[in-house]
Amino acid sequence: MTTPQNHSFTTQIVHADRLGGAEQGAIHKPIHTSVQYGYEKVEDLIAVFQGTAKGGFNYARQGTPTTAALEAKITQMERGYGSIVFSTGMAGICAVFLTLLKAGDHLVASQFVFGNTNSVFGTLADLGIEVTTVDVTDAANVAAALRPNTRMVFVETIANPGTQIPDLEGIGALCQQRGVLYVVDNTVASPYLFRAATVGAGLVVNSLTKSIGGQGDALGGAITDTGLYDWSGYPNIFAAYRKGDAKGWGLQQLRKKGLRDMGGTLSSHAAHQLALGAETLSLRMDRTSATALALAQWLEEHPAVSRVLYPMLPSHPQHAFARKHLKAGSWLLSFELRNPDQCLAVCNRLQLPIKATGLADTRTLIIPVAHTIFWEAGPAVRATMGIADSMIRLSVGLEEVEDLLADFEQALAGA
Numbered sequence: 001m002t003t004p005q006n007h008s009f010t011t012q013i014v015h016a017d018r019l020g021g022a023e024q025g026a027i028h029k030p031i032h033t034s035v036q037y038g039y040e041k042v043e044d045l046i047a048v049f050q051g052t053a054k055g056g057f058n059y060a061r062q063g064t065p066t067t068a069a070l071e072a073k074i075t076q077m078e079r080g081y082g083s084i085v086f087s088t089g090m091a092g093i094c095a096v097f098l099t100l101l102k103a104g105d106h107l108v109a110s111q112f113v114f115g116n117t118n119s120v121f122g123t124l125a126d127l128g129i130e131v132t133t134v135d136v137t138d139a140a141n142v143a144a145a146l147r148p149n150t151r152m153v154f155v156e157t158i159a160n161p162g163t164q165i166p167d168l169e170g171i172g173a174l175c176q177q178r179g180v181l182y183v184v185d186n187t188v189a190s191p192y193l194f195r196a197a198t199v200g201a202g203l204v205v206n207s208l209t210k211s212i213g214g215q216g217d218a219l220g221g222a223i224t225d226t227g228l229y230d231w232s233g234y235p236n237i238f239a240a241y242r243k244g245d246a247k248g249w250g251l252q253q254l255r256k257k258g259l260r261d262m263g264g265t266l267s268s269h270a271a272h273q274l275a276l277g278a279e280t281l282s283l284r285m286d287r288t289s290a291t292a293l294a295l296a297q298w299l300e301e302h303p304a305v306s307r308v309l310y311p312m313l314p315s316h317p318q319h320a321f322a323r324k325h326l327k328a329g330s331w332l333l334s335f336e337l338r339n340p341d342q343c344l345a346v347c348n349r350l351q352l353p354i355k356a357t358g359l360a361d362t363r364t365l366i367i368p369v370a371h372t373i374f375w376e377a378g379p380a381v382r383a384t385m386g387i388a389d390s391m392i393r394l395s396v397g398l399e400e401v402e403d404l405l406a407d408f409e410q411a412l413a414g415a
């Protein structure tokens with residue numbers, strides 16, 4: 001796909017289909033539903049199988065022209081080397097862990113991660129992959145956890161639900177020094193607010209379900225190779241994928257072992273919906289970030305609220321990093337009440353925020369964290385993740401800020 005790299009973020013995305021080999025003049029990439037891809041000459045089919053033809057499709061489990069167009073857009077947004085899309089963010093994350101790590105390897109991960117990612121760490125331990133979770137807001141904790149068999153460090157840019165931001169630059173420098181693969185889940189920030197390549201990430205994870213899709217109507221995930229990691233030094237690349245430029249080895253293994261074999265394939269229909277969402281990413285991120293900041297500031301002044309967690313508040317522990325590196329604070333905001341007994345009543349009194357799990361829909365979503373998404377984790381894990389019993393998580397939507405403020409005013413009165 002050839003699109004002008006000198007155009008700015010959104011201009012590139014909305015012109016990508018038109019400029020990238022349009023079919024019949026279609027200015028949106030068509031939804032390709034064919035599972036099989038046939039060729040006039042069997043030599044051409046062989047070239048696709050053996051990877052000697054550039055591009056080319058054979059069986060839709062490994063991708064279609066529609067999913068490839070979405071992959072090109074994600075790569076463009078992250079300004080990376082290449083991307084692979086998956087049926088969900090979790091399918092992408094599992095592909096990274098299960099195809100790039102093996103028994104006897106060691107993974108250092110953030111103790112502040114998405115609950116289901118944390119749950120996968122338990123599965124990895126059962127498979128003989130050691131996992132150490134640390135407080136990644138200080139790179140010294142990561143340094144202390146590294147061992148000779150550490151292959152990978154995994155962090156989230158803005159952790160859900162506590163909004164902790166790792167020492168992203170410090171960890172990047174450490175990983176580069178030690179030849180360790182640095183994987184950054186950039187779901188909450190999105191490539192519009194922050195590019196993980198700027199802190200040295202080798203692989204970037206995006207749950208497309210969230211910021212990039214942004215309509216709450218399609219699941220998807222993506223892994224982007226930034227091109228910064230030297231795969232020639234990675235011990236777990238199979239001989240079959242140590243072919244051609246070493247830059248492509250990681251993605252080859254992820255596509256064959258992680259997508260083809262494990263089968264977490266994104267449908268062309270979902271890819272089309274997610275690609276439409278990507279076109280409005282910058283507009284939605286600007287809008288929801290501005291509303292979230294206004295709400296965070298208002299909540300911080302309210303006597304019933306004991307703590308507000310939002311990166312763009314000066315009270316946030318990593319505020320200095322956020323101000324310097326993030327374009328805005330994103331839609332994720334958590335707060336705690338002075339009186340924990342009021343937690344459920346306040347949620348119930350709110351009329352606009354929808355009591356639901358999930359993130360980055362066009363509507364504001366609200367959830368009491370300890371009672372729901374972190375219930376299974378138990379009190380000990382919640383304590384290490386900084387999750388109080390009264391913590392309420394908000395995913396701020398596109399509603400007008402005045403309407404949300406008025407609703408919070410009535411809901412918090414008397415709390």
Ligand SMILES: *Cc1c(COP(=O)(O)O)cnc(C)c1O
Nearest residue numbers: 088089090114185187207209220
């Ligand atoms: C939602 C989420 C995921 C998983 O994405 P799905 O598309 O729901 O599978 C991973 N990481 C983070 C930070 C998330 O918020």
